[in-house]
Amino acid sequence: MEQHYFNHALTFRKDICIGCSHCMTACPTEAIRVKNGKAKLIDERCVDCGECYRVCPVGAITVDQNSLEEISNYEYPIALVPSVFSGQFPDNITHAEIIQSFYDLGFSEVYEVEHSVDFVVEEYEKYLQKEHARPFISTFCPSVVRLIQVKFPTLIPNLLLHKAPLDYTALYARKKLLDQGVEPDKIGVFYVTPCAAKIVAIKSPVGEEKSTIDGALNMNYMFNKSFRIIKNGISSKNKPTKKPLSKQSICWSLTTGESSIFSNIRSLAIDEISNVLEFLEKVENDELDGIDFLELRACDESCAGGILCQGNRFLTAEKLRKRATYCETVEHKNKPKTEKEFFEMIDYLRENSEVQPILARPIMKLDDNVVEAMSKMKRMYEITNVLPQVDCGICGTPSCQSFAEDIVQGRADIKQCVFVQRILEQNEKLLAVDSANIMKDIWGHKKLNKNSLRDELKDIM
Amino acid sequence: MMEFSFEINGGDFSNAGMISSLVKKTLKQLNIDGMIIRRTVVALYEAEVNIVAHAYSGVVNVNIFPDKIKIKLTDKGTGIADIDLAMQQGYSTASPAVREMGFGAGMGLPNIKNNTDELNLESTVGVGTMLEFTNFFEPK
Numbered sequence: 001m002e003q004h005y006f007n008h009a010l011t012f013r014k015d016i017c018i019g020c021s022h023c024m025t026a027c028p029t030e031a032i033r034v035k036n037g038k039a040k041l042i043d044e045r046c047v048d049c050g051e052c053y054r055v056c057p058v059g060a061i062t063v064d065q066n067s068l069e070e071i072s073n074y075e076y077p078i079a080l081v082p083s084v085f086s087g088q089f090p091d092n093i094t095h096a097e098i099i100q101s102f103y104d105l106g107f108s109e110v111y112e113v114e115h116s117v118d119f120v121v122e123e124y125e126k127y128l129q130k131e132h133a134r135p136f137i138s139t140f141c142p143s144v145v146r147l148i149q150v151k152f153p154t155l156i157p158n159l160l161l162h163k164a165p166l167d168y169t170a171l172y173a174r175k176k177l178l179d180q181g182v183e184p185d186k187i188g189v190f191y192v193t194p195c196a197a198k199i200v201a202i203k204s205p206v207g208e209e210k211s212t213i214d215g216a217l218n219m220n221y222m223f224n225k226s227f228r229i230i231k232n233g234i235s236s237k238n239k240p241t242k243k244p245l246s247k248q249s250i251c252w253s254l255t256t257g258e259s260s261i262f263s264n265i266r267s268l269a270i271d272e273i274s275n276v277l278e279f280l281e282k283v284e285n286d287e288l289d290g291i292d293f294l295e296l297r298a299c300d301e302s303c304a305g306g307i308l309c310q311g312n313r314f315l316t317a318e319k320l321r322k323r324a325t326y327c328e329t330v331e332h333k334n335k336p337k338t339e340k341e342f343f344e345m346i347d348y349l350r351e352n353s354e355v356q357p358i359l360a361r362p363i364m365k366l367d368d369n370v371v372e373a374m375s376k377m378k379r380m381y382e383i384t385n386v387l388p389q390v391d392c393g394i395c396g397t398p399s400c401q402s403f404a405e406d407i408v409q410g411r412a413d414i415k416q417c418v419f420v421q422r423i424l425e426q427n428e429k430l431l432a433v434d435s436a437n438i439m440k441d442i443w444g445h446k447k448l449n450k451n452s453l454r455d456e457l458k459d460i461m
Numbered sequence: 462m463m464e465f466s467f468e469i470n471g472g473d474f475s476n477a478g479m480i481s482s483l484v485k486k487t488l489k490q491l492n493i494d495g496m497i498i499r500r501t502v503v504a505l506y507e508a509e510v511n512i513v514a515h516a517y518s519g520v521v522n523v524n525i526f527p528d529k530i531k532i533k534l535t536d537k538g539t540g541i542a543d544i545d546l547a548m549q550q551g552y553s554t555a556s557p558a559v560r561e562m563g564f565g566a567g568m569g570l571p572n573i574k575n576n577t578d579e580l581n582l583e584s585t586v587g588v589g590t591m592l593e594f595t596n597f598f599e600p601k
Contacts, residue, residue: 154495285481286503365492370598371527373491374463 008046009064009199009216010053014038016060019444023052023061024398028273029150029363033406034396037444045363047146048197049273049298050307063196063308064203066215068225071106074188078173079107080166080213081192083114083250084303086323087316088223093230095323099242100234101226109173111242113191116168117249119342119349121261124162128262128293133157135268135283135291138258140164142197143298144276145358152280153360158294161355165252166191166198170212171352172342188214192222194253194306195299212352219308250324253303254317258295267293272300366408376408383407388419396442416442462526463487469512469519471538477513480521481506484532487525493598501530501596504576507569508592512536516589529578533593541584548574548582 019037031045053061071077079102102110137158199216251257259267276296299305305313367373387400395416397403406412424430440448481502488498512519516538524531541547577594584590
């Protein structure tokens with residue numbers, strides 16, 4: 001079975017895009033093409049990693065997000081703030097001030113996402129005892145799950161089908177209000193997200209029917225809102241702060257956050273999407289010996305390197321680890337760490353956290369029919385042999401290989417290759433003016449207007 | 462039908478797995494079922510490592526038909542004296558040097574057998590070994 005419904009949180013703004021193709025080159029799944037001078041996303045191939053967003057020089061890729069005003073639609077808006085959020089701030093701003101700023105922004109409850117980590121760890125430990133394809137692959141990073149769906153469907157049985165701390169904290173926060181007699185419609189759960197993938201996970205979840213979260217707030221946007229309030233002075237009416245997080249909770253979203261916890265088994269942590277891609281190839285070949293658990297994260301330095309984190313990822317990670325060490329000191333140790341209520345609510349949490357099977361979304365297949373796919377592949381080889389293997393991207397496709405595939409799939413014409421054009425022109429099979437028109441279809445009229453160079457380069461014109 | 466052939470050098474452990482990866486990519490493009498791809502790749506990888514570990518050189522012929530993949534690995538090498546014994550789990554003739562590199566646990570041939578639909582093994586001591594296996598795309 002395959003999944004055919006996609007929804008992405010990244011929007012390519014045609015009015016801003018300058019057709020520079022940086023995003024096309026950066027995309028790890030070759031999901032972007034350039035046409036009519038604008039970048040175009042092939043929805044099926046996108047895994048929401050946000051590498052395109054990182055490299056866009058003009059900010060033409062925007063993230064679909066909820067705005068802060070939307071919290072007023074709910075009588076009880078709850079903020080779920082991940083620990084990496086506080087890592088964005090300078091040292092002289094305290095964690096308590098950051099949390100208080102959310103109350104001042106209008107939230108009635110503020111939770112750190114990682115409040116449920118100690119509970120989740122116990123649930124995971126039980127899950128890891130199960131009869132299961134090894135190694136277990138964590139489903140914490142939504143981009144990694146999507147990458148496996150599209151490029152490594154044979155590894156779907158290895159995915160650890162368990163909800164993330166975010167879902168449990170959301171369930172818990174909501175349930176606490178429900179128990180106080182609050183009507184369900186009046187509760188709105190908002191997550192401050194460090195990445196686009198989490199937004200998609202909320203809007204079109206994989207492995208669950210409906211998300212437990214009502215809205216996603218861009219972390220960068222919330223950093224500005226929160227910082228401004230702190231700078232102008234937060235209100236003094238301090239809300240009771242939640243119990244401090246344990247060390248493992250604070251570090252959960254950093255690299256080795258999961259793998260370091262399961263010390264009784266062999267586990268490994270890998271971050272950054274090209275590293276993950278390289279490693280999944282090995283996993284798929286069954287080249288690993290005795291590794292039981294894989295923590296894979298799409299961003300360098302994991303969530304500290306999320307595309308919506310404005311702070312430097314290394315500094316954020318360092319701050320979090322420092323805070324975690326502080327939480328381990330004696331004065332903190334005496335306070336109860338994890339919220340016991342999570343365990344008291346265990347039946348409710350388990351009942352409401354069932355995970356649906358994850359389906360393949362294979363992008364590599366050339367055709368559903370094997371015979372047809374074989375003949376397309378043969379043509380692809382023939383075409384690839386003609387292409388220069390320069391991967392210049394001037395055809396509007398990220399590589400000669402993907403260009404050959406686009407041709408056999410009817411999405412591109414071999415005359416889009418500049419090398420093929422020159423060969424055809426030498427053989428008088430193509431006129432220079434036709435070549436120019438083909439280029440205009442790819443890169444837009446502006447870049448190839450024959451009058452545009454006249455003033456600047458008088459000498460050569 | 463599609464045909465590929467590759468050469469393998471004995472002792473070249475660093476490149477063991479390259480052919481498996483290429484075949485894997487091809488099968489994905491042909492929209493072959495994931496479990497069948499996985500079985501094929503695991504068997505091929507083991508067979509590749511066998512040649513690297515035990516032979517001087519080898520040739521891999523991959524034939525893909527609309528309903529099956531047939532892979533033939535022929536090597537020049539020491540050969541296998543007792544095929545039945547070699548098919549047993551845990552039996553290995555790998556040298557200490559090979560074992561030190563993490564290979565040679567004696568799982569190779571049994572693992573290949575477990576992951577293939579048809580298997581044919583012929584060997585002459587001092588000359589070499591021919592291993593041929595087939596996996597069908599539709600489960601039989």
